[in-house]
Amino acid sequence: MKGEDVIGVILSGHDGRRGFIHHMAVSKECRRQGIASNLLDHALAALEAEGINKAALLVFNYNEAGNAFWESRGFSARDDLTYRNKVLTEMVRIDT
Numbered sequence: 894m895k896g897e898d899v900i901g902v903i904l905s906g907h908d909g910r911r912g913f914i915h916h917m918a919v920s921k922e923c924r925r926q927g928i929a930s931n932l933l934d935h936a937l938a939a940l941e942a943e944g945i946n947k948a949a950l951l952v953f954n955y956n957e958a959g960n961a962f963w964e965s966r967g968f969s970a971r972d973d974l975t976y977r978n979k980v981l982t983e984m985v986r987i988d989t
């Protein structure tokens with residue numbers, strides 16, 4: 894928060910075994926100030942406190958800033974998984 898404005902968000906959770914970071918974003922004008930790192934530290938600490946010892950996330954290959962961020966925070970890329978999904982109802986595509 895900056896005054897009344899939300900400048901960064903993270904949404905994470907777990908299934909009792911693995912943690913997952915669902916969303917992470919910082920407003921454009923506030924980036925490169927350590928805000929995402931700070932949010933991530935809090936989320937990971939909360940997961941750890943619940944006994945979770947591994948966290949994962951998905952990021953588009955073309956998201957250079959996103960991948961640079963996760964790489965800098967020690968999230969390594971895996972090449973032994975295939976991402977699968979299925980359209981249940983027609984929807985507007987969201988790419989972020």
Ligand SMILES: CC(C)(COP(=O)(O)OP(=O)(O)OC[C@H]1O[C@@H](n2cnc3c(N)ncnc32)[C@H](O)[C@@H]1OP(=O)(O)O)[C@@H](O)C(=O)NCCC(=O)NCCS
Pocket residue numbers: 916917918919920923924925926927928929930931950951952956957958959961962963965966
């Ligand atoms: C990815 C994102 C959340 C990073 O937020 P941020 O607050 O700027 O990140 P931080 O300031 O904590 O950055 C920590 C480190 O990550 C790396 N990093 C972050 N943004 C980077 C960029 N654009 N290019 C290269 N490295 C980057 C750097 O190593 C940085 O450390 P440094 O600033 O000391 O060099 C932000 O760019 C964003 O909201 N992007 C759009 C949404 C998105 O892509 N979310 C993630 C998808 S899963």
